[in-house]
Amino acid sequence: EVVLTQSPATLSLSPGERATLSCRASQSVRTYLAWYQQKPGQAPRLLIYDASNRATGIPARFSGSGSGTDFTLTISSLEPEDFAVYYCHQRSDWPRSFGPGTKVDIK
Amino acid sequence: QVQLQESGPGLVKPSQTLSLTCTVSGGSFSTDNYYWSWIRQPAGKGLEWIGRIYPSGSTDYNASLKSRVTISIDTSKNQFSLKLNSVTAADTAVYFCARDLGVLGPEDYWGQGTLVTVSS
DSSP states (O other), X not given: OOOEEEEOSEEEEOTTSOEEXXXXXXXXXXXXXXXXXXXXXXXXXXXEEXXXXXXXXXXXXXXXXXXXXXXXXXXXXXXXXXXXXXXXXXXXXXXXXXXXXXXXXXX | OOEEEEESOSEEOTTSOEEEEEEEESSOTTTSSOEXXXXXXXXXXXOEEEEEEOTTSOEEEOTTTTTTEEEEEEGGXXXXXXXXXXXXXXXXXXXXXXXXXXXXXXXXXXXXXXXXXXXX
């Protein structure tokens, strides 16, 4: 089973700043890594799939990179609506799994 | 626009069976090459993938839950269902249904989620 770890657990930033979130896999997931954003009381929203592809309707300030075991989600300039929890998710191995999340909160 | 909606009891007694249904609208439920998944999230915690079903009826389950889980599908009603038996307090969570793109990608459309509490 692939275990995903995310760092940091919490990221405190101000609007307009750049956010860099990390996800590391316990074994290679090739590029089958996705990123989701979740706000309180809502379902996760797909941001990035296959490591670097933005999902439909996702703003260009969100970008993903990486392959194998190390991945990064970057938000180039934080908007007020971007403060949320972000999860990485792999579909390379069974069972599919999620990371524990990184909370991006307002500094 | 694909929409998913979970329904079912919000309270289940310990040792009983949790039963939820997801109704899908929009899209081609049984003809597109998509899977239909269940994922859960205990309060304040992360996401756990439970399993998925293809319109043909083939299923994949998380091994940690496999002995207690059954996912079924009714293409005539655009619905798929989750049954989890012998529940305990550890099964208390928000349960989400989602569309799984299979080889094309991860879960893209999700239901809003429904809270199921296991308590006597």
